[in-house]
Amino acid sequence: MTAAAAVGPGVQAPEGFSQWVNDATDRFQAVATEMLPSPDDVPQRLHQAMRYAVLGGGKHVRPLLVYAAGEVTAADCEALDRAALAVEYVHAYSLVHDDLPCMDNDILRRGQPTVHVAFDEATAMLAGDALQAEAFKVLADGALPASQTASLMRELAHAAGTEGMCGGQAIDLAAVGHTLALPELERMHRMKTGALLRAAVLMGALSGQAALLTESTREALAHYGDAIGLAFQVVDDVLDVEASTATLGKTAGKDAAQSKPTYVSVMGLEAARALSLRLRAQALDAIASLGPRATRLRDLADLIVCRNH
Amino acid sequence: MTAAAAVGPGVQAPEGFSQWVNDATDRFQAVATEMLPSPDDVPQRLHQAMRYAVLGGGKHVRPLLVYAAGEVTAADCEALDRAALAVEYVHAYSLVHDDLPCMDNDILRRGQPTVHVAFDEATAMLAGDALQAEAFKVLADGALPASQTASLMRELAHAAGTEGMCGGQAIDLAAVGHTLALPELERMHRMKTGALLRAAVLMGALSGQAALLTESTREALAHYGDAIGLAFQVVDDVLDVEASTATLGKTAGKDAAQSKPTYVSVMGLEAARALSLRLRAQALDAIASLGPRATRLRDLADLIVCRNH
Numbered sequence: 001m002t003a004a005a006a007v008g009p010g011v012q013a014p015e016g017f018s019q020w021v022n023d024a025t026d027r028f029q030a031v032a033t034e035m036l037p038s039p040d041d042v043p044q045r046l047h048q049a050m051r052y053a054v055l056g057g058g059k060h061v062r063p064l065l066v067y068a069a070g071e072v073t074a075a076d077c078e079a080l081d082r083a084a085l086a087v088e089y090v091h092a093y094s095l096v097h098d099d100l101p102c103m104d105n106d107i108l109r110r111g112q113p114t115v116h117v118a119f120d121e122a123t124a125m126l127a128g129d130a131l132q133a134e135a136f137k138v139l140a141d142g143a144l145p146a147s148q149t150a151s152l153m154r155e156l157a158h159a160a161g162t163e164g165m166c167g168g169q170a171i172d173l174a175a176v177g178h179t180l181a182l183p184e185l186e187r188m189h190r191m192k193t194g195a196l197l198r199a200a201v202l203m204g205a206l207s208g209q210a211a212l213l214t215e216s217t218r219e220a221l222a223h224y225g226d227a228i229g230l231a232f233q234v235v236d237d238v239l240d241v242e243a244s245t246a247t248l249g250k251t252a253g254k255d256a257a258q259s260k261p262t263y264v265s266v267m268g269l270e271a272a273r274a275l276s277l278r279l280r281a282q283a284l285d286a287i288a289s290l291g292p293r294a295t296r297l298r299d300l301a302d303l304i305v306c307r308n309h
Numbered sequence: 310m311t312a313a314a315a316v317g318p319g320v321q322a323p324e325g326f327s328q329w330v331n332d333a334t335d336r337f338q339a340v341a342t343e344m345l346p347s348p349d350d351v352p353q354r355l356h357q358a359m360r361y362a363v364l365g366g367g368k369h370v371r372p373l374l375v376y377a378a379g380e381v382t383a384a385d386c387e388a389l390d391r392a393a394l395a396v397e398y399v400h401a402y403s404l405v406h407d408d409l410p411c412m413d414n415d416i417l418r419r420g421q422p423t424v425h426v427a428f429d430e431a432t433a434m435l436a437g438d439a440l441q442a443e444a445f446k447v448l449a450d451g452a453l454p455a456s457q458t459a460s461l462m463r464e465l466a467h468a469a470g471t472e473g474m475c476g477g478q479a480i481d482l483a484a485v486g487h488t489l490a491l492p493e494l495e496r497m498h499r500m501k502t503g504a505l506l507r508a509a510v511l512m513g514a515l516s517g518q519a520a521l522l523t524e525s526t527r528e529a530l531a532h533y534g535d536a537i538g539l540a541f542q543v544v545d546d547v548l549d550v551e552a553s554t555a556t557l558g559k560t561a562g563k564d565a566a567q568s569k570p571t572y573v574s575v576m577g578l579e580a581a582r583a584l585s586l587r588l589r590a591q592a593l594d595a596i597a598s599l600g601p602r603a604t605r606l607r608d609l610a611d612l613i614v615c616r617n618h
Contacts, residue, residue, distance in 0.1 A: 043479035157449050
């Protein structure tokens with residue numbers, strides 16, 4: 001994917017940003033290729049499934065947020081690499097488990113067979129389990145001072161657990177076939193996808209110079225993360241209705257087919273589109289005071305809201 | 310379970326140890342009951358499944374190892390509680406996932422329906438996923454200095470990931486129906502069960518006074534953990550052949566029925582029994598120099614090797 005392609009027809013990507021996205025994506029892909037367990041080491045099949053799950057494309061929104069937030073606190077690239085890997089491993093594991101027959105039973109992801117189709121169900125479950133452990137390992141083995149390492153791991157654990165991703169997933173599971181009011185839908189998405197996107201922003205900033213991460217900067221980034229975390233899901237719901245399976249790389253129209261409550265089903269297509277733009281404005285407002293070191297975060301807010309897949 | 314019942318007919322539990330086991334087990338059960346997410350909070354079903362998985366009995370060998378190793382470094386009880394919870398959460402999640410239809414497809418665990426039977430498959434998978442995240446969270450939220458917190462999380466992440474539990478599980482999966490030589494069998498078990506038992510010992514010690522955890526003490530504990538970690542599995546294999554389903558609380562004779570390689574199938578029943586006693590001796594040798602502060606670890610080596618379920 002190129003950044004130019006990812007930004008919708010109404011929005012022009014700013015000069016330099018497309019290149020930054022391509023460079024950051026390439027860097028992440030190279031680092032992940034290097035850091036994931038080797039496909040030739042025992043147990044090979046597990047390692048191959050983990051690599052398939054992480055290296056099989058995707059927009060890498062979370063790593064991009066980590067790298068962009070790291071600019072706010074002048075973080076070292078090597079520290080950001082580890083935070084980016086950790087967040088993407090957790091994201092990848094959640095997709096592998098979501099796609100399993102006992103969950104969404106999906107056979108297509110990013111235009112490719114899902115992990116349990118390409119391998120088998122047991123290997124897919126184990127690969128997800130192992131990726132979650134590896135996420136914490138890659139943080140634990142980094143070179144940052146222990147205080148920062150512990151903060152990073154704390155942020156990730158809270159985002160991944162019952163008050164975050166897994167909790168949101170459980171609410172989603174219970175909601176199939178039911179009507180959700182808007183506040184319940186928002187709560188579910190803030191946990192299911194928002195928490196990890198917010199963690200990506202905070203972990204990028206936590207990887208840098210502690211002196212640059214004042215309490216007010218941290219709060220600004222948390223608000224930014226909350227807003228784009230929710231915006232991401234609203235846009236996903238809109239795209240699920242608007243886009244074709246070919247553009248999305250996954251089965252389009254699936255939410256409606258599964259009677260899953262979405263922003264579009266609860267508030268309508270136009271209102272959902274308008275909400276995504278309000279959330280983008282909130283995200284930009286939150287970091288307005290951070291000046292040029294938050295430029296990439298601003299660009300990413302546009303990329304997230306104005307993408308077409 | 311009482312400690313007296315757990316120690317086999319040939320071995321007399323030392324005075325005071327049975328009481329220590331009962332006290333530590335009661336303490337752990339009370340702490341877990343308090344610290345696990347409330348069954349009344351959203352998402353209730355997920356929280357209930359997590360509690361069912363952790364609070365549904367079991368021998369609590371890993372928490373006992375944490376508490377016993379904590380005596381070596383004069384650790385505070387509250388710090389040990391968190392290390393014990395973290396290790397037991399990871400153990401519990403692994404059992405929940407192992408029991409799923411795509412893995413062992415087992416319907417009975419500790420004499421009770423497995424989590425996916427009592428709840429459903431999707432909830433069981435999510436409960437396992439959430440327990441792994443909560444394991445890291447309970448460490449991250451503790452009151453120890455960041456250097457100790459980061460070390461604890463590092464130990465757990467390495468024990469849980471591809472070089473530990475998940476890796477061993479993947480090797481086990483690939484071995485069904487195949488013949489394994491003894492070195493391969495040992496490697497599989499050192500990863501699948503040994504790594505987490507070893508981590509329990511080291512995490513107990515890491516929770517205490519850093520000054521008491523010299524390099525030689527750490528090495529002694531690591532050797533102890535390696536030996537009892539393997540002994541635990543050898544004894545499991547022996548019990549799977551010898552004991553009845555009623556005593557085990559899980560389906561007996563399952564390994565043979567599934568053509569899984571075990572110590573008994575590879576080396577025979579008598580040789581496996583003799584190996585477990587040699588490993589006990591190795592464990593005791595490793596911590597011989599630690600004096601009275603390692604008394605509970607010595608008692609636990611006997612409990613692990615001489616148990617009848």
